[in-house]
Amino acid sequence: MKLFLLFFIGLIHFSCFAINVTFVNPSVPGTPFWDRVTAVAKAAAEDLSINLTIVYGKDNRIYNFKAIEQVIAADNKPDYLIFMPYDGNAVNTFERLEHAKIPFVTIERTLKTHEQAMIGFPQQKFSYWLGEVFHDNVFAGRLLADELIKAAKKQQPNKNIVAIGLAGSFSGESNERTQGLELAIAETDFVSLVQVVPAIWSRERSRNIIFQLNARFGHIDIAWAASDGMALGVLDSIDSGYKGLNTNMIIGGVDWTEEGLKEIENGRIAASVGGHFMQTAWALIKLYDHHNGKSFFKPGDLGKTYDLEAITRDNIEQYKVLTNKVDWRQVDFSLFSLVNNEKTSYDFSFHHILTSLHQ
Structure with missing residues (x-):
């Protein structure tokens, strides 16, 4: 008792x-x-x-x-x-x-x-x-851009590279990630950032936007996205079989989502920044x-x-559990x-x- x-x-x-x-x-x-x-x-x-x-x-x-x-x-x-x-x-x-x-x-x-x-x-x-x-969103955007630029340069060492950006909303978070992208591009003499478009964090919007940007600028080498969801939207459009899109486009996002990391493991997305x-x-x-x-x-x-x-194709094995x-x-x-x-x-x-x- x-x-x-x-x-x-x-x-x-x-x-x-x-x-x-x-x-x-x-x-x-x-x-x-x-x-x-x-x-x-x-x-x-x-x-x-x-x-x-x-x-x-x-x-x-x-x-x-x-x-x-x-x-x-x-x-x-x-x-x-x-x-x-x-x-x-x-x-x-x-x-x-x-x-x-x-x-x-x-x-x-x-x-x-x-x-x-x-x-x-x-x-x-x-x-x-x-x-x-909190973390530094400028750092995050820049880190992603650096990884994508490195992957694109490895793929095409003697070519000028065309990059586009898919931003989120008009929030401070999205603006700072985009600022990081712009800082990374400014430090290279072989990458041109032709346009950054707000896709409002939407996978569906990014599917449509990549077609519009492709029609406007032609061959696109890098698609930088402020979230994995938008990066996956670009990949969806490539998978649709539309012949005008660069099937070797270097794509990356932010968030470390399960699907995003699986596509890194599959060699179809180059990088995701997260934690x-x-x-x-x-x-x-x-x-x-x-x-x-x-x-x-x-x-x-x-x-x-x-x-x-x-997380990139080079270190995905360390993070495979995610x-x-x-x-x-x-x-x-x-x-x-x-x-x-x-x-x-x-x-x-x-x-x-x-x-x-x-x-």
């Missing part, structure tokens, strides 16, 4: 002090990239004894804002909120959360320059904004440490949290915590994850 009471008291203690976190997934269920973000986050929450609730923003800033409003209005508010800010309502969102006294962490730095200036940086204008978890599907898991680890008295959230701009990496659905419970996310380990700084490089998955 005594042992039962101790066990019961232990359960009560755990339920009272477990961390409750809500993650606003900005997309919808069934989106390959964001489904993987959610799967990794759930595995990390389980390892850290975090009660994680997922709500969806439906790929729209208005619905995203409504989802956050519902969190604010709920009787049982979370201890922390994780979400991606949207252009056009970031200030209003931050003000509402500040008034509700809900501590929050943002993922991705996707806002345009003027709106970023309006919200400032964590713990400056908004004290409940604990911190950011950012870990971002919510990294945010949960930092919140866990913050909640347990070892916070590395500091006021101001602390710079990027981690870098994205490129070409299929992964059981993320194989990874012990508690090992990344600074509370649980005698470390003074985070190491969120992806090779540690690969080591766990290959065991």
Whole structure:
């Protein structure tokens, strides 16, 4: 009886002090990239004894804002909120959360320059904004471009190369990736970037756009895309059998989707840049440490949290595990915590994850 009471008291203690976190997934269920973000986050929450609730923003800033409003209005508010800010309502969102006294962490730095200036940086204008978890999108776009240029030069060493870009929406995220593309092209004297067209993250749109660009410019050597989905759209058009398209086009995207990586393995896509599907898991680890008295959230701009990496035909074997659905419970996310380990700084490089998955 005594042992039962101790066990019961232990359960009560755990339920009272477990961390409750809500993650606003900005997309919808069934989106390959964001489904993987959610799967990794759930595995990390389980390892850290975090009660994680997922709500969806439906790929729209208005619905995203409504989802956050519902969190604010709920009787049982979370201890922390994780979400991606949207252009056009970031200030209003931050003000509402500040008034509700809900501590929050943002993922991705996707806002345009003027709106970023309006919200400032964590713990400056908004004290409940604990911190950011983000990578450098300019770096990501440039890394992808560099890999595609290298592959095209290897394929055609003595030829001037024609490149096109498929951007996402008109968001800061897409603009910065495109800026990276433009910087990479500017440093070469044998690659011409003839046009960048917004395909609004759509695979279907990119299928049509590549035909239009081909009709306008003729032979295209490189198709740089700000997402794997759009890169796969270009590949779909090539597979359609339309004789005007270059069947040896060097194609690449961003996101490390399962299908994108399989096509790298098949030799049909040259590169994908990614690793950012870990971002919510990294945010949960930092919140866990913050909640347990070892916070590395500091006021101001602390710079990027981690870098994205490129998977190409040269290194796909190392990442082959990602070409299929992964059981993320194989990874012990508690090992990344600074509370649980005698470390003074985070190491969120992806090779540690690969080591766990290959065991």
